[in-house]
Amino acid sequence: MSGFSLDWLDLREAADQCARDKNLLVDAMRFLDAVREDSEAADESRIVMDLGTGSGSTLRAFSSVIEAQADLHTWRLIDNDAELLAAAKRRVPQGVNAETHLLDLNKIAELPIEGVELVTSSALFDLVSERFVHELADTLLANCKGKPPGFYSALNYDGNTDWTPAHPLDREVLAAFNRDQQTDKGFGPALGPQAVPVMEQKFIKSGFTVACAQSPWQLDGGEHELVRELINGIGNAVKHDSLLEPNALRSWMEFRMAHADSGTCSIGHIDLLALPRPG
């Protein structure tokens, strides 16, 4: 399974939905409500722009938290993968207004940001570069006509992975995986585990109040299929790392696969919500 295939996104969706911090989701919805109350056009629907939509996991997360309000928003779903956008469109909950935009996020100037009140994303910002975060934040501010949008970014990998039972190579494999996380994923050198600190710093500097919450995957034998794919994914990511001995890596993978049904795995993520400071 590739990193962005529909199969992989479907396999991880339940763990993602369970991991997301619900308080930040509710705070993001409350922000949209407050914008609505302040607005002269209170009867118009609010616009949410979801970056790197995939099959629409973030839209579904918002809809499930406050179902009754989901239809008050129009979602602009952005991805450069037409197949994923088609799946996202098919899965839009009933009553929710959503439009898809096939776009490369690197072309920030082409994003449909007109009227956007909340920018959302999940499992995206550990893939992007520091430059991308700075350019995106600057573009949002430059085009907001004095009303900056909120910014919600969930499930950013934070560099921590814990397995039980332990294996002597766990630490070396994790270090190699974290090195791979900072290689180019299509946006220049990726932030990997630095995603949240970089976003936090940039949005605070830009006049936002930033809240963060941990959203780890807590996996056990109940998610053995996901755990096995994760082990394969880690193995693929680190197989060319010059500091890992191939036979040692092979026996680490065999050990992890043998415990996929009975062991546990925690993968650290952080959710972030940046809201413009009043005034």
Ligand SMILES: C[S@@+](CC[C@H](N)C(=O)[O-])C[C@H]1O[C@@H](n2cnc3c(N)ncnc32)[C@H](O)[C@@H]1O
């Ligand atoms: C890890 S997936 C996350 C998908 C979804 N947000 C979720 O949480 O399930 C990353 C998504 O970003 C999209 N993506 C990656 N690079 C992109 C780019 N340069 N432009 C637009 N979308 C991109 C991928 O197609 C994929 O859907």
